[in-house]
Amino acid sequence: MNSLYYHEHGGQSERLSGGIPAGELIDFSVSISPFFPLRDPLQVARADLQAYPSIEGKGVQGFYARRFGLDESSVIALNGAIEGIYLLPRALGVRRMLLLEPSFYEYGRAARIAGAETGFVGLSAVNGFSLPPVGELAARLEHCDAFFAANPNNPTGTLFPPEVTMALASRFPDKWFFVDEAFIQFLPDFPAVSLMQHTRAFRNIVVVHSLTKFYALPGLRLGAIIAHPDTIDRLYDFKEPWTLNAVAERVAGELADCLVYEAALRSMIAGERERLAAALPEIDGVRVAGGAANFLLAQWRRSSPLDELLSHFLSRGILVRDCRNFHGLEAGYFRFAVRTPQENDRFLEALRAVPAPERVS
DSSP, X not given: OOTTTOOOOSOOHHHHSTTOOGGGOEEOSSOOOSSOSOSSTTOOOHHHHHSOOOTTOHHHHHHHHHHHOOOGGGXXXXXXXXXXXXXXXHHTTOSEEEEEESOOHHXXXXXXXXXXXXXXEEXXXXXXXXXXXXXXXXXXXXXXXXXXXXXXOTTTOOOOOHHHHHHHHHHOXXXXXEEEOTXXXXXXXXXXXXXXXXXXTOTTXXXXXXXXXXXXXXXXXXXXXXXXXXXXXXXXXXXXXXXXXXXXXXXXXXXXXXXXXXXXXXXXXXXXXXXXXXXXXXXXXXXXXXXXXXXXXXXEXXXXXXXXXXXXXXXXXXXXXXXXXXXXXXXXXXXXXXXXXXXXXXXXXXXXXXXXXXXXX
């Protein structure tokens, strides 16, 4: 694949599995729900294949209206959140975008393709990759016209409190604040931590949301932009039509009724994340570096290289996300998803079974 486009992501088990059959591999590298919300989502009707879908993705807009009480005029349906990440800087004429680092690679690439310069706010392992003070963020924003951040941030798990975003948006009404909420439904205090309901009051806040992670549907590419209707109108001037297929629209329409699934998943993830975070420091050579939602970032601190740990995991049918291609995480960092109790037990057993380094006599 062309290296100018290609960037390492989680969820590439076929390429990274070392030949281990998919059925024998637990993929901790991609942070999606280990449960599935629907019973029979793939019984595709012939009509879904022989008729055009709605031009604007009505099925997805309907989900956001029913599930979150949003007006459809505030929602643009997307072929996955990635479509929105690339649409925003291009459609809104961003010239200089401020980003967190480390963070998701595609924000910076989307800015560069749109012809925008990028600046970075570094997150440091010294303070657990927490955000700098609001005053420092404000000072960095003086010479930018947009800020793109995720809540929680991937891969560090850093939380970006909505009140911080709203304070900055109030202080800088002429600047854009793009917030990627791809993992926010995993947080136990959702929906209070989401900015979706605040985009009408704050015209310069735009939320990018994904249905991929929380509903375990990466193959269907479902997401949305939520923003003030005036902003939505501007974005439609640049958005391609028919980016969602009819099957995706139909499945999205079924997700609004999955409230029992949502509550059970959030409860399980919260408990398992806490259990994993407590168990990891007891394992020699592992330091929990950050985490929120349904993933944890860790650092391998033994004298043996991270490659040996990754190979050890693969030998036990486990794939984690090598994070050394993130700037600032080159020193042995890896990320892994929080999955079911049984799968997490298998992960911990594999980690505890890493051979201890030989002692020099």
